[in-house]
Amino acid sequence: MREIEFRAKVKRSLQLEQIKNGWIHGGIFENKIISRNTNEDSICAGFCSEVEIIQETVGQYIGIKDMNGTKIFEGDILKIVHEDGAQFYSEVKYFADIDYPAFDIQFPDGFYFESNVISEAIQSGFFELSVVGNIYDNPELLEASK
Structure with a gap:
C-alpha cells in the first residue's frame, strides 16, 4: 500500500x-x-x-525519496544535478490544474525530459536529486537559481 x-x-x-x-x-x-x-x-x-x-x-509526500533517503513533499525545493555537472533547482508541485495529475517539477531551457521529470531523472541514472529546502523556509533558493 x-x-x-x-x-x-x-x-x-x-x-x-x-x-x-x-x-x-x-x-x-x-x-x-x-x-x-x-x-x-x-x-x-x-x-x-x-x-x-x-x-x-500543507504538502503531500509524493511517494519518492531523494538520493539521501529524505522524503520528498509537495513544496520542497529539489536540486537536480546531471552527471555532466549541469544543475538546476525546482519546486515540487501538483499539476492537476493543467490536466496533468501528478507531482512533478518544471525544468529550465537547456534540459529536456519526455515525461514526468522526477521519475525520468531518477530512472535514467544520469541525475542526482536532493531536497535542499522548501518554498516556505527557503524561497531564496528558487530566486538564486533564476
Whole structure:
C-alpha cells in the first residue's frame, strides 16, 4: 500500500515550541494535522491530535525519496544535478490544474525530459536529486537559481 502522509507548519506559537522546525507530519483532517508521528522532527511521542496548521503550507509526500533517503513533499525545493555537472533547482508541485495529475517539477531551457521529470531523472541514472529546502523556509533558493 502507498504511504499517504502530509506535512504542514504549525499555526500557534505554543504548539510551535513543541515541534522542532515548526513542521508536523501525519494525516490531515479539517485543517489540522493528526499525527501518528514517530517522525524525527517532532517531540510528540506516538500521537498528537488536532494540531492547528497554516493551511497554505500543507504538502503531500509524493511517494519518492531523494538520493539521501529524505522524503520528498509537495513544496520542497529539489536540486537536480546531471552527471555532466549541469544543475538546476525546482519546486515540487501538483499539476492537476493543467490536466496533468501528478507531482512533478518544471525544468529550465537547456534540459529536456519526455515525461514526468522526477521519475525520468531518477530512472535514467544520469541525475542526482536532493531536497535542499522548501518554498516556505527557503524561497531564496528558487530566486538564486533564476
